[in-house]
Amino acid sequence: MGLRALQARVLQGECSAARTGADGDSVANRSCIERIKYVCLLEIEPAGEVAKGTDLKTLRLSRRKRDEEPDKRAELELFNYIEQYYEPYATKHSVTAIEIVRILKREFEFLKHKPIDQIDSDDIEQWRTRRSK
Numbered sequence: 001m002g003l004r005a006l007q008a009r010v011l012q013g014e015c016s017a018a019r020t021g022a023d024g025d026s027v028a029n030r031s032c033i034e035r036i037k038y039v040c041l042l043e044i045e046p047a048g049e050v051a052k053g054t055d056l057k058t059l060r061l062s063r064r065k066r067d068e069e070p071d072k073r074a075e076l077e078l079f080n081y082i083e084q085y086y087e088p089y090a091t092k093h094s095v096t097a098i099e100i101v102r103i104l105k106r107e108f109e110f111l112k113h114k115p116i117d118q119i120d121s122d123d124i125e126q127w128r129t130r131r132s133k
Contacts, residue, residue, distance in 0.1 A: 078111045078119065107131070 049056060076084075082104055090097035110130075111123060 076116050077113055078108060078116055079105065079113075081116055 049059060082101060087101050090100060111119060
């Protein structure tokens with residue numbers, strides 16, 4: 001059976017892996033189906049892009065360029081995150097946002113200048129130890 005025929009059968013639920021038993025799909029069957037759908041879509045997506053008139057080489061280069069760009073949040077420090085992202089969100093969605101932000105800043109003062117991606121379980125354990133004293 002060809003890839004496109006397999007994709008059609010999976011998407012229509014006719015594939016043997018897609019059949020449900022008396023107790024329903026198992027996790028293995030569902031993950032198998034998702035993998036098959038993903039592989040099939042990887043094969044068909046470029047064909048759809050070509051049909052739309054997209055240049056695949058330009059598309060690949062732009063994706064590669066995007067993937068090579070450094071993550072701007074990688075160097076984001078904890079307090080910068082709180083001020084730039086969390087505080088605006090919390091003020092819109094919480095009545096006690098100002099109090100929560102004040103507590104976060106007070107409790108995690110020792111992590112003020114540490115990049116978020118470098119905060120680990122040791123830092124949290126250090127905070128818990130300080131708090132229990």
